[in-house]
Amino acid sequence: MNKDFLEALDALEQERNISKDEIIVAIESAIENAYKKIYRKSGEAYTPNVKATVDKNTGDVSVILSKEVVDEVVNEATEVSIDEASQYGYEVGDIMEYSIDPQDFGRIATQSAKQVVIQKVREAEREHTYEDNKGKKNNLISAKIERINNGTIFLNAGSVEGILPRSEQVKSENLQVGDRIMAYVTDVKKDRKRGTQIFLSRSHPDLVRKLFEMEIPEISDGTIEIKGIAREAGSRTKIAVKTNDENVDPVGACVGTRGNRVQNIVDELFGEKIDIIVWDEDPAVLISNVLKPAVVEAVFINDEEKIATALVPENQLSLAIGREGQNVRLAARVSKWKIDIKSKAQLLDSGFNFDEYEDVDNKDEDADNNQSDLSSDEKIEVQDNQEII
Template structure:
């Protein structure tokens, strides 16, 4: 191994970000492989290399015995003590091996192959480590290609994929388009990191609001929950930690610029900004907007509620195919029964809390990201 090789490896370390230990171990493994392949089938040898000069030395590791039976692996106590007087039976003696003249050439060829393999492995590991633990993070990439319905995104050092199930219905992208998505999962396949992305996950809404609304990023406003039917409508519950800061106004922005930017990113999906309240009846009433709610009766034990709305707003409160009520139930985590004012009078409010709309869905809480 020459100084030129070491110098080239040093430059490669800087370029690829691979630690010196990985490269030195690759060199040592290459030399061991080359020597064993071409000169010795025995495993009782070791290689020491000088990281400064690039010189290497091969040693046969022989065990000190009283009577030698395997000359390639053993050395007599007498011979060992001729080398060093303190040797005892069972000790390991390193005896330098002078390899054949062409070993340097063979070792260099083997070293090249092993080093390249180690470098590829280290690069894959570095990329995996870069993305590991970043699930739910927002990422910006360029569409590299679309194949069999899957969208492959150029993330710089690696490619991410958005499967058909994680795409917003009706979206179409072409090569070169830029888009935002959240990291859904990071897998180490053994051949490198596999980055799965999503545009349908509620965390995409969360991250876009954090990006566009400084008050959320700074902690003045807090996202409590999100419910989403991607491509159609989302509801986001916002709590203000400052009485002087309006959560809805801050999220909408001046002349609606903030929320319009977010809606543009998700191709026109409607977003309802809901004010969170610790009082479940108020929170449920807020979540059913834009319908006007006259009264909400809650059953804490069953975590169920009955919301009364004006007769002419019953359809609005339930929404098309029950969507508004369904999203409200997901957002609040409560079962919600929506009835009209007339129905309320007829029942005289002596009703069992049931769910007339299929809304019994757990709230989709947004995982915290450190």
């Protein structure tokens, strides 16, 4: 090794951000191991004490073998007799050092250095790839499907491969090789063999959250806040929004002119229905909102057990509950309340104790206040196509 080699290390340090000192230490270790390996092959039963040093200014390599001075040698790899050492002024118990310059050792040192540099470059590239991608966790990425193997989808995610497991896919989506999709990054892992891996999801509720943040400027700048989200991927999502700016209609802002904003999200989700709801700190009003499109006549709140009983007209029961209970299930998840839906007759038949609950009427004006400011035509179009409430 020489100055040219050191200059090459300097270039690596600048271009690849690989520590020159770290490479030199690794080269020294590799040379030591190489010498020990040669020594063992020569028939010695014990590993010698050897220390390799690379001069950082000249690139010269020195290898020092250390042996203990003893009266009687038992291990020639680590001990030297007093008879031999005394002529150099050593006494029993001293450590005698030898400078090693075996034939062909220069080739061994060069080969060891080459292998170390290659390994360090690979490790640095893997580390840099991981550092470049770890910040993508819990965010959206756009990626192109490259192959599908046993149900797992592999995507081109830039410098790394994205993995969309079957468990994170939406059953109703028919994804094909060549499709470009948005996906939510659930994790970024560093594997010694496979390198950096990005794990993706199309079914995670935060996929919808991030799409809203991307499409709705009022959400990204904090004017509108997403207070709750519940999703049954591929079928329906309920998302509750709130604003402290009285001049901003949170639902209208999310829907957009003639539904253009939310339509972009629906298209990315291949037609998944989205209900946008106004969040309210009053649980009774909130329950009324999250159960839409059903009309709620009254809500009885049990704060202690966090249970809400919603009174709906007889002809609204199935709408409030939803197909296979979907509407009330999503309503409960987005509001974080346990919701029981009853008609007046059912409440009376069940012996419902009205005294235990706070009775809150659902006034018509409250319902009006929780609608977006769309025109009649706009409401019809949006509700018919996306069921936005």
